[in-house]
Amino acid sequence: MRDVAILGVGQTKFGELWDRSFREIGIEAGLAALEGARLSSHDLSALYLGNMASGAFIDQEHIAPLILDYAGLGNHHLPAIRVEAGGASGAVALHQAYLAVASGHHDFVVVGGAEKMTDVPDALGQAITSAAADQEWETVFGATLPALWALVARRHMHDHGTHREDFARLSVLAHEHGSHNPLAHYRNKISLDAVLGAGMVAEPLGMLDCAPSSDGAAALVLGPLELARRYTDTPIRIAASEMACDSMAVQHRRDVTTVDATVMAAQRAFRRAGRAPGEIPLAEVHDSYSISGLIALEDLGFYPKGAAAKALREGVGAVGSRLAVNTSGGLKAQGQPFGAVGVAQVAEVVRQLRGEATGRQVSGPERGLTHSLGGTGATAVVHILERVN
């Protein structure tokens, strides 16, 4: 397996993009990534596309050739492959694209993630995204994703003495960072009191503990590292791309407060990269709910179980601390187009490693990590990215 680099990045604004269609945002991100990589479409070998629920959201399946087609590449007859894994769809698409390049089967590929969520009523959108949980054991009984994460939060509070303000702090941090990201869905700063005082969605998770439904797309161009310098002065190496799965239903997990899929994916990724959590100055974690972000910091190995709350209280997470978390604004503020977030997280780390994260730039980071979840953690994906010196 050969080294794989990211050569280019593209991303649309995230938000309620009512004036733009799925295919328009997909193409915008993809073509921007190609342009960023200074690659001609004739150099491409394949397209990978992460998307959760285009069938339910926009009555369109089979979207990988669709995006290829609307990018003007239909007559190139490239393979175009859609991958679905709930909120981890984009990250799993990247994992597959990584394997295709690492194996030597393809040289240059585009990997995109896209979701158009805000053209349906909110309640329907909630039902659609909750299809990432277990239909027969969870959602059929009325459990939605926020309800399930609320159970997890309650148990974490019970087992580890965590308080609401401990995970609420992640939402404050997300909006602080998002205020500096021109692509973010929300750019307003919020206070801890605002998070704690917001209307309840599923107690103990209030409105501001929950990431929004967003429209948006992000894309990357991957290629073999050995050829990367022809195209860019700042290739970013994918030091590890690993995923793991677990039971669908929360109740079937070994421990409700631990996402074992994250633990396994992280262990594999650190082993593959030859790195330890302490060497990571920068992480984008899957804060679809503030509690899922907090738990990720533990399961990724940054803190022992129950200890992330204290670290966040002491200022960890902010730019300038020893671990900057969700400098993009995270899912909470940058936004949460389900299929796109896994790719957008990687795009943010690339921007950071290139020194392009204006207003939220971490000082000279050598590497960064991304963490994506599907559902309540039946799928977890971890990527470790490094600058090439």
Next chain:
Amino acid sequence: MRDVAILGVGQTKFGELWDRSFREIGIEAGLAALEGARLSSHDLSALYLGNMASGAFIDQEHIAPLILDYAGLGNHHLPAIRVEAGGASGAVALHQAYLAVASGHHDFVVVGGAEKMTDVPDALGQAITSAAADQEWETVFGATLPALWALVARRHMHDHGTHREDFARLSVLAHEHGSHNPLAHYRNKISLDAVLGAGMVAEPLGMLDCAPSSDGAAALVLGPLELARRYTDTPIRIAASEMACDSMAVQHRRDVTTVDATVMAAQRAFRRAGRAPGEIPLAEVHDSYSISGLIALEDLGFYPKGAAAKALREGVGAVGSRLAVNTSGGLKAQGQPFGAVGVAQVAEVVRQLRGEATGRQVSGPERGLTHSLGGTGATAVVHILERVN
């Protein structure tokens, strides 16, 4: 890239399986494939799952970890990856699984395809599957998949002098073969007159020109050929696994009567396998509509454009002819669970190469080909399989 073999095959009956759930049929096929390969679940590295529209059909996305979970493997934390490409979903999943093994990233993987289609009303099912066509240029105007294939059929008749009975013959052949397949949705034989006299769905395609909606699942175990003899006396080598894409909308294609994605995928596959169409005695082609099956025989290189009709009139397609077509019964008679068919086609070729296709066995075939389509041909996948002597 190393050689990849199929070690085991599993398949449920195809049909209206109202007493069984998606997860039940998924597990049945997967566990049967494992058993057939005499492989322990502890040997597995990953699951790939092809499915088109579980979100719309059964309110469940994120189904790859779901199937892993319900097979009792949730706590193995394997990667489980869902792939979607309309009716080619299973074939594209196999292509991805093939790459994962060929590259050395994984050793043994299960690749499954599954769809549960008959729990929704027929009209809704038609709308769901037509989401494999172009929503903005086709389905929004009322065009469904049969309507689009009817346009293609009309143009083929106009350009190449094809008659209705020329493609109707493929349905007769499918039911003849399906009558010998205990897993087939339909096991009744039908006459040419019955096909020609059936009620019209979209003129010139009648009811018996159209494959049904079915429930069903199929699965394969893949592994490196060099290790295959430990598990089976009859490994089947994947000599080629290739795919190609094209414009989504029929009207945007270079030539309406040619599926260029099939042409490209077939050329790549024959090149990769070092074989020519004349060396293939056995093919499973994507006869979602009788006309799509006929066109496939041309685009795959078995016959020049416009010449498949004559070959079929002369008896090609039957077991005993120089090219046996759709011995499983094809999509028309074996059935058409969208996500499963690409895997089931390969399962049938494996049965044939192993001499296990009782009642429809081709005499000592050395190799066989499968052809799968998404939508009206925006995705095409071709596999060439060979006995290992």
